[in-house]
Amino acid sequence: MNKRPKTSSGERVHLSSSMDMSSASQLEQSKPLMEADVQFDSWAEKAMRNFIFEVGLGPRFVYLTSFKEMLQTVHNRDVEIPTYESMLREELKETQHRAMQLKQEWKKSGCSIIMDSWKSRCGTKSFISVLVHCSKGMYFLRSIDVSGILEDMDELASVFSRVVDDVGACNIVQVIRNDASPHMRMAWHYVQKEHDHSFFVPPCADFCINLLLEKIAAFDHVSEVLRKAKEITRFIYGNVLAYELVGRYIDDGEILSNSCLKSVAEFITLDRLVSVKENLVEMFSSPEWVSSDRSTRMFNPLDWISSGFSTTTSLFRHICGIVKTDGAFWCAAADVLKITKPFIDVLLKLESEDCPMGILYDTMASAKDIMHNLGDKYGDILHWVDEIWYGYLHSPLHAAGHMLNPRVFYKDPSCDDPELSGRIEACTTAIAKGHYDPGRLKAQIEVYKGRSGSFGSDSAIQQIVETPQGLFGGRRMGQTRLSCRASPLGSYAKHALALKDTTSAGRYWRRRMRRGELISKSCTVGWSTPTTTGVLPALHHS
Incomplete structure (x- = not known):
């Protein structure tokens, strides 16, 4: 039996049948094959390099015998095993090239x-x-x-x-x-x-909305609703049988939100709790729960002691009482959600990958209209909404992005109100500095507002109608419909509309949360208790 030759990093592993290349004619005929080999090696090395760096493997990985054997069985041909140094060198070149491209785009x-x-x-x-x-x-x-x-x-x-x-x-x-x-x-x-x-x-939109919900949570009647909701979730997640039954009686088997923002997580959890109220009543009335001693015996003793109840039985009755008979709590919870749900919906829209910057202005305006329609009893909360919106979140860029989205601007006559015009004026003045003549830019904005010239053409109108709102200024649009080379308005449009970074930043932070890269106090403190079952996820917020 022929032994397989040993190889080291950087060597070529020859797997195909050997060829006699002694004659010049055979060598000449083999040149195209050799060139193909070089091209193949380049592709193979890049694929291996991407895999190794993406997984985060150490430099000794390429010297493992098992790694070499894996490559040797990939294909019946020569495979060159790259060294870690060569892979690092090539990766650095690509990174530097990518950095240069990004800086040119800036x-x-x-x-x-x-x-x-x-x-x-x-x-x-x-x-x-x-x-x-x-x-x-x-x-x-x-x-x-x-x-x-x-x-x-x-x-x-x-x-x-x-x-x-x-x-x-x-x-x-x-x-x-x-x-x-x-x-x-x-x-x-x-x-x-x-x-x-x-x-x-501007601050991150997620941060501002979380701050607004934090202010709402501080109101006495809201904090009382959240306190009772926490008691229910802590009981369910601290009791083994209750947690098992939740999987049977609730569709997705989960009540707690995994949002990385503390106040957002609280109100999303409250919303889920209200939506599964009937399921919880059915669960706590089920034969499995009523007839089982486990309902009291398998509860975490530390939790009922900290809750101020003398026995687990008294805590069990208290929680069942809230779920089954405390109509005032459920009504109050529904009222609280009328206030908070519009702002949670704003966040959900911002999380969309095709969410242009102007959406924030539009969705916040809609949320405020809903608040106004609820009546004067929410006047104090509406005050905080305006405080956060005008004091933190509102940026002239949002107004400009709103106006430069033709799908919104040309359909809503109220878009061009004095407040919006003032914000756009501030935005054009700031961004025009060092780039182009502000006077010329303002003149072209008037052309856009009046739908003059090509803006009023049939083809432009058809494009506006057919293009989804989220694609105006989105990455898939590439070049905006306002020619960026022909006019300063085009460049201004790309500055104010095409960048979706306020929401992109939120998505970036949320992705880091999901990967556990930002570690801080748990979002679910007070909403769940650790159990020995190990079923609870580790949730964090910044």
């Missing part, structure tokens, strides 16, 4: 900076990850340790100025942050002033 159509504030696992160190997002993708710039300068506005401003200089102030449309602390706000205000307010610094 100059062409603008970009947004994402300032991701986060803490170390032990909570003693504070960092800011700086990312740059444009229509072509995301670019990681650097991570900054700000542990010692969090309350030093001058130092923070100096750090932020360096970030702006590295990206290029003329390329920046907005800087999105998830930290609304006074020092951060003042530092960015100083940097904006330094650059003549040529870009905007």
